[in-house]
C-alpha cells in the first residue's frame with residue numbers, strides 16, 4: 001500500500017506538490033475554501049493594504065487565482081542568504097521555468113535577458129530579469145495539466161493542527177469543516193498554507209497558542225518619482241520587451257547595506273505626481289481583482305490620470321513615450337521583531353512595516369539610479385521620502401524560521417519541522433531571504449526539490 005501524504009493548502013506550492021507526488025503516494029489535499037476568493041480576515045494588519053486589496057486568496061490554486069505570474073530567479077547571493085546552495089539549485093530553477101514556458105518560449109526570453117544585460121550592465125547596477133507569461137495560470141489547473149496521474153483526494157476545511165504519530169497511534173490532520181472537526185490520517189504532512197497561514201498551523205500544532213512567529217519579510221513597493229527620459233534612452237528599450245508568449249521586463253537593481261532595491265519604469269503621461277500618489281495608483285490591478293467595489297470605482301473616477309497611465313502600461317503603448325513613473329520594490333531583513341503574533345481565541349496580527357534602516361537603504365539606492373542614469377534622465381520629480389507610500393507586495397516570507405530544522409542546505413532538513421515528526425514546510429514561510437524577486441518561481445523550484453526528496457521515502 002502507498003504511504004499517505006496530507007497537504008495543507010492547495011495554493012502555489014500545495015498544488016504543485018500534490019501533482020508531483022500523486023503516483024508515489026496516496027495524496028490528500030486539505031483546502032479551506034471550496035470557492036476561489038480573496039482572504040481578507042485571516043490576519044489583522046493595518047498597514048500595507050494587506051486587507052484592503054487582494055493580497056492572498058483561497059480555493060484551489062490559492063493566491064494564484066489572482067496573481068500576475070511574473071517570474072524571477074533569486075541570484076546566487078540571495079540564494080545563499082536564504083540557506084539554499086546556489087549550484088545545486090540550478091536544475092530546479094530549470095524545472096520551474098519549464099513548468100510555465102516551453103523550451104522555445106524560454107529561449108526567446110533568455111535572448112531578451114542577454115540583450116538587456118548587454119545594454120545596461122556596465123555601471124553600479126545589475127538587471128532583474130522578470131518574465132510575465134501572457135497566460136495567467138491558476139497553478140492548480142496548470143500543475144494538473146503538466147503532471148497528470150493518480151487521483152488526488154480534496155478535503156475542504158480549515159486545518160487547525162497536525163497531530164504526529166505517537167505511542168502506536170497514527171498521525172493526522174485536524175480539519176474544521178461543515179461537518180465539525182474531522183481527521184485526515186497520514187504518514188507525512190506537507191504544510192503549504194502560505195507565509196501567513198503556515199506559521200499559525202505550525203504554532204498551534206506545537207501547542208504554542210500565543211507564539212510570536214518572527215522573521216516576516218516582503219518586498220515593500222512604492223512609486224517614488226516621475227522622470228522624462230531621452231528619446232533614445234536605453235532605459236526605454238529594456239523596460240519592456242515583448243516575445244511571442246511573454247513580456248520581459250528589466251528592473252535595475254542596486255545593493256545598499258546588503259539590501260536590494262529594484263527600480264522599474266512604468267509609462268506615464270506627463271510629470272504630474274497625482275497619478276502616483278494616493279490610493280488610485282494601483283487602481284486597475286485592484287479593480288481587476290475586485291471589479292464591483294464601489295469604493296474603488298469612486299477612487300478611479302477621482303484620478304483619471306492614473307487610469308490613463310495604467311492603460312498605457314497594460315497595452316505597452318506607453319513604452320514608446322518619454323515620461324515614466326519610477327516604481328521601487330525593496331528587500332527586507334527577517335527581523336526578530338517583525339512577524340505574526342498568535343493570540344488565543346483571537347485572530348493573529350502581523351506588524352508589517354518598513355524600518356528606518358530599510359528606508360535609508362532604498363533611498364540611497366534610488367539616488368544611485370539617478371546618478372547612474374543622469375545622462376538619460378532629462379527631468380525628474382521625486383516624492384519626498386516621508387511620503388513614499390509603501391504597499392505590501394504579497395510575497396509573504398520568513399515566518400517559519402523558528403519552526404524548521406536548519407538552514408544551510410536543500411536536503412529534507414531544510415523543509416523539516418522541528419518537533420513535528422513527518423512534517424515538512426514548502427511555501428514562502430521557509431524563505432530566509434528573497435532579494436527583490438517575486439518568490440513564485442523560487443517556490444516552484446523548491447517544490448520540485450522537496451518532491452524529489454519525498455519520492456525517496458515512498
Ligand SMILES: Cc1cc2nc3c(=O)[nH]c(=O)nc-3n(C[C@H](O)[C@H](O)[C@H](O)COP(=O)(O)OP(=O)(O)OC[C@H]3O[C@@H](n4cnc5c(N)ncnc54)[C@H](O)[C@@H]3O)c2cc1C
Pocket residue numbers: 008009010011012013014030031032033054055056057058059060061062063064066067068069070071157158159160192193194195197198201393394395396426427428429438439440441443
Ligand atoms: C495580486 C497578486 C499578484 C501577485 N503576483 C505575483 C507575481 O507576479 N509573481 C509571483 O511570484 N508572485 C506573485 N504573487 C504572490 C504569489 O501569488 C504567492 O507568493 C504564492 O501564491 C504563494 O504560494 P503559497 O503556496 O505559499 O500560498 P498560496 O498560493 O497563498 O496558497 C495557500 C493556500 O493554503 C490555504 N490555507 C491556508 N491556511 C490553511 C489552513 N489552515 N487550512 C486549509 N487551507 C489553508 C489557502 O486557502 C490557500 O489556498 C502575487 C500575489 C497577489 C495577491
